[in-house]
Amino acid sequence: MEPVAMKRLPLEGIRVADLTMMWAGPYATRILAEMGAEVIKIESPRAWDNIRTLIPLPGVEEPWNASYYFNDYNRDKKSLTLDLAHPLGRETFLRLVPHCDVVIENYRADVLENLRLGYDVLRQARPDIILVSMAGYGKTGAERSHVGFGPIIEQMSGLASMTGYGDDGVPFKTGISYGDPVAGKAAAAAVALALIARRRTGRGACIDLAQREVLSSLIGEAFVAASLRGERPVHRGNRDPRWFAQGVYRCAGEEQWLAVTFRTRGEWARAAALLGIDPALPGGPGDHDVIDARMSAALAARDPQKTFELLAGAGIPAGRVLDTVTIHEDPHLAARRFWVELPHPRMHPWKQPRTAWRLREADPWPRRHAPLFGEHNDEILRGLLGLSAEQVEELRREGVIGDAPVNPGVG
Amino acid sequence: MEASPSLPLDGVRVLEIGGGIPAAFAARWLAGFGADVVRVEPDAESLSPDEAVYLLPGKRRVRAAPAELAALARSADIIIEDGPPGALTARGLDPAALRAERPALVVVSITPYGQDGPYAAFPATNITAFAMGGIMSLTGMHQREPLVTGGSQALYLGGLDAAGAAVTAYLGALVHGEGDWVDISLQESMAGMLELYGPRGAYEGAVSIRSGNHVRAVWGLYPCADGYAGVCALERQVPALFALIGDPELDEPRFRDPLQRPNHDDELQAKLYAWFGERTKAELLELGARHRVPIGAVVTPLELLDNQTLLERGFFDSVDAPAGQARIPGRPFLGLGWRPGALAEPVPAAHILAEWSPSR
Helix, strand or coil: CCCCCCCCCCCCCCEEEECCCCCHHHHHHHHHHHCCCEEEEEECCCCCCHHHCCCCCCCCCCHHHCCHHHHHHCCCEEEEECCCCCHHHHHHHHHHHHHCCEEEECCCCCHHHHCCCCHHHHHHHCCCCEEEECCCCCCCCCCCCCCCCHHHHHHHCCCHHHCCCCCCCCCCCCCCCCHHHHHHHHHHHHHHHHHHHHHHHCCCEEEECCHHHHHHHHHHHHHHHHHHHCCCCCCCCCCCCCCCEEEEEECCCCCCEEEEEECCHHHHHHHHHHHCCCCCCCCCCCHHHHHHHHHHHHHCCCCHHHHHHHHHHCCCCEEECCCCCHHHHCHHHHHCCCEEECCECCECCCEEECCCCEECCCCCCCCCCCCCCCCCHHHHHHHHCCCCHHHHHHHHHCCCCCCCCCCCCCC | CCCCCCCCCCCCEEEEECCCHHHHHHHHHHHHCCCEEEEECCCCCCCCHHHHHHHCCCEEEEECCHHHHHHHHHHCCEEEECCCCCHHHHCCCCHHHHHHHCCCCEEEEEECCCCCCCCCCCCCCHHHHHHHCCHHHHCCCCCCCCCCCCCCHHHHHHHHHHHHHHHHHHHHHHHHCCCEEEEEEHHHHHHCCCCCHHHHHHHHCCCCCCCCCEEECCEEEEEECCEEEEEECCHHHHHHHHHHHCCHHHHCHHHHCCCCHHHHHHHHHHHHHHHHHCCCHHHHHHHHHHHCCCEEECCCHHHHCCCHHHHHCCCEEEEEECCEEEEEECCCCECCCCCCCCCCCCEEHHHHHHHHCCCC
16 A cells, blocks of 8 residues: 655656666666656667566567566656657657756667767757766776676676685676666666756766776775785685674575674674584684584574574574575565565566665655556657647657567567 | 866765764765765774775764764764664664754664664674575575675665665755655665566566576676686677677577577587687677677776776775775766865864854
């Protein structure tokens, strides 16, 4: 049930022209939408957001409208179709820009300029426009034309070099396209900063966000170690030299694991007492191996949730390795109303995450399912831009707008 | 583009309390963008020396008695703290009371699990927070235990969300007259970024399990001649990748047809292992760029310090640290004013209060 809004959301009154696709950009604009902005997602009937059809559900009609992947990342937005490569599409977009505060895109670095829609062109349409570009490596520099997605960004940022079990020398990627949401969170922050600056100076901004640079910002201390002492990352598996001992141990059930940190020897002794383990250690560098072996033996038949609550409730840092199903059943996230189920005309409801920016008073709340392809064409073209029925029909006839992708199925 | 844009947060007063990685990272971005950040030195420093060199430049550090802390809090525009729920109130700084006194104030609290709910009082470290955020279940090899991602990612992600939420709520205060109390949970920072695996688990009820370095053959990380390199090709980029590899067998439908290809993933992976193994990182990156195939290489921060693009773009800030001159990640994006800032020694709170006290 949608709660009654108690106060205005921070971005109420802000309109965003959203040219982003896939994940990093749509993640940013989903945050903006949840913070109150009106986000108009713009796709070409000939080049639509790829994730609409990346993981198609078998046997559905209009698969581009029935993708949980797409629909999770695009809720609370409006859909306008426009082929920006067509002269009429470009012209229509430039009529929309004066009504927008922000234009955001995550194309390859040269695409917006190739469409003749670079910052200088947008600024002619609206002098204080804020443009946010989020190419993988930024708009300038030797690597600007390299193609990159989240996993590639993770390698090129330095982060992948820091992740590994340690005994095989192999670097590991995180399980997700980690670079994408990290860049998305930063891009949403950039929008707020640029709006603050515009309010103070009257000027817009041209934000050039390189996804790789944002991710490198999350491992700053490794750059300190490298620049001061020439250090390279050491793979430590799940251990952490900051703490007395730490590991991830298998529990009862299929693929159930518990992460535990003993910050001090005292915490180890207390946990050992709770778990019925011998706390005495032989002493020396092998102690951590002994702790790991005893913990593995002690937890193998234990319930992960109960053991997590037992240890954490006693003040010992523990965390169940929640998998992609159990995380949707976590009682704490439920109590926090973190998951939201929204009705969707083509799909049964499923639990979608709220944005982590929990403003306790304004209480941002996901309001509406992701738009169907071209769902808001009339509302925006006729309502906002004041085009006539004949003009809209011409756009349709020319293939500039549409209700369905052309040649769907190629992801 | 304007030559030297002004600092967007010039004159904005930010108080950092707690000062672990989450609050310190959030406040570092705010300091870089011009805010007057005052960091209340914690009783026991939780940052390592290297983390301090990265996270403290551009901030004023103070030692403050309780009454001084209260005076600072009453003059701040934004308070960012990462103590456990209730810690601020225990220090006489109840967020709701401060907000009632000054509605434009923004308070951002970062905790492992948020301010309320059954786990709110539970402690956490980086790894236990990562576990509870879901990403860890997907990282590492299927045959082995889940693997935490390098560095202190859970803590930085909380800081990243806090920075974005802080400036957004502050904008709201400027426009609508009211700030807010922002409740950042490290668990929620991560639980909301599970890519397709999150909705897949929610919609289909199917558990996604960690897949090591190979989601699929054309989406994986491989050993190469001088390290590791990766490819991440969409369907439309697969032909260009196959052309690069140049193996005539790859023209056969079992590899070309996206519906058949998953059944021959092992065979395809073997071909990619062989192809990557014969080439260096530099060769692979050049080939990827020239043929528009998304190829990356695993590089270390040490290598990135010499990266031509990062140098051209002026990514790094230089900081004079006790052990020498350090180079650290600077402005997170271009287009807004940023100041690198220097490391400063703690000062008595009276120095700051003299400036801050004639408050608005």
